[in-house]
Amino acid sequence: MPTDDEPRRHGPPWAWREGGHAGGRPPWWPQDDAWPPENRDAWRGASRRFARRIAAFAVLLIVVIVTTIVVVAWLVGTLLSQDISNSIVPAIAIIVILFILTRLGRGVGRATAPLADLIGASAKVEAGQVGAQVEVRGPREIRALARAFNAMSTRLAADTDQRRRFLADVSHELRTPLTVIQGSVEGMLDGLYPADREHLGRLLAETHQLERLIEDLRTLALTDAGALELRREPVDLAALAADVVAGFEAHASSEGVALQTDLEEVPPLSLDARRVRQVIGNLVSNALRHTPESGRVTVRVRRVGGTMELEVADTGGGMPAEAADRAFDRFWRSGDTAGAGLGLAIVRDLVHAHGGEATLESAPGAGTVVRCRFPASLD
Secondary structure: OOOOOOOEEOOOOOHHHHOOOOOOOOOOOOOOOOOOOOOHHHHHHHHHHHHHHHHHHHHHHHHHHHHHHHHHHHHHHHHHHOOHHHOHHHHHHHHHHHHHHHHHHHHHHHHHHHHHHHHHHHHHHHOOOOOOOOOOOOOHHHHHHHHHHHHHHHHHHHHHHHHHHHHHHHHHHHHHHHHHHHHHHHHHHOOOOOOOHHHHHHHHHHHHHHHHHHHHHHHHHHHHOOOOEEOOEEEOHHHHHHHHHHHHHHHHHHHOOEEEEEEOOOOOEEEOHHHHHHHHHHHHHHHHHOOOOOOEEEEEEEEEOOEEEEEEEEOOOOOOHHHHHOOOOOOOOOOOOOOOOOHHHHHHHHHHHOOOEEEEEEOOOOOEEEEEEEEOOOO
C-alpha cells in the first residue's frame, strides 16, 4: 500500500474484480447502477452452469449419435438378411430413428439460433453499428447473455453519442477564447487597437480562461482513464475549507454576497489537498455565480455518521428538478449561465476518486445545496 507521500492511482476499470475499486465507484460507472455490482458472483455461477450444460449436451449428443449408428447398422444388416415380408419392423425402426434425429437437429438449431443472433449483432457493433440489439430467447443462460449484450450495446451507443457531443462542446469552448485572442492580436497588428495595458490585460484574461479549460479537460480525461493520481496526506478538511473561502471573500464582497462558514472541528482525513481545494473552489465559485446581491453562501464541514461532509449552500434562484438531475453532466449549463459547465462534473469525479459521494439538492426559489461526503478514515 502506498505511503502518505506516494501517489495513489485511481485504479483501473477492472480493479473491482480484485476486491474493489481504489477510489470507490469509478467515474465511468453509470450513476443509476449499484456499486459494487450486485450480480458479479451470479454471473460467474451462471457461466459455470452453462459450461456444464454444454458439456452434458455434447456427451449426450455423442452417445445418441454412436447409438444411432450402431442401431442403424444392425437394422440394415437385419433388413439385408431377411425376406421383405419380415422387414417391416426394422424399416419402421429406421423411420422412427430418422424422425428422432430430425427433431434433435431442429432442437439443436433452435438452441444455437440465439448464439447466431449474438454473433451477427457483435459483427454489426464491430462494423460501427453501435446500439445493435438481439431478441432475448433461448435457454436461460443465453437469455441472460442476450440481455447483457443489449445493455452493453445500448450503453456503448450512449457513450459514443456523449463522446461526439463532448468533442463538439470542447471545440466550441476552445474556439471562444481563441477567437477573442486572434481578433485582438490582428487588430493590434492592423493598428486598430493600441497594445496598451487594457487590451493586453484582456488577452491575458482570455489565456487564463483557456488554461483553466484545458486543465479541467485534463482532469476529466484522467478520471475517465482511471489514471488520476491522488497524493494523499492527512488533511484538516475544516482548515482547508476556511483557507479556500478566505480567497473568495474579496470577490463575494464586491458582488454584495455574504460568504459564511460553519466549520466543525473534525479529525484529519486521507485526502489529496490540491484536488480537494479544487473541489471547494469550484463549489464556492459556482455558488457565488448563482447568488444575487444581498444573498448568502454558506460553507459547512461536519461529521455525518461515518463520513465527513463538505456542504456548500446558496440562496440563489435554484433550479427545477430536471435541471438538478443534469447538474453534474459535462458542459451542461442552466439557462444563460456563464462558464464551460465543467465545474460540478469535476467535483463529482474528484470526490468519487477519493471514495466519496457528491449530491445536489435544489428547487426553484429555494437555492442549491451541494454535499460532498468523504470516508472518515486515514487508510
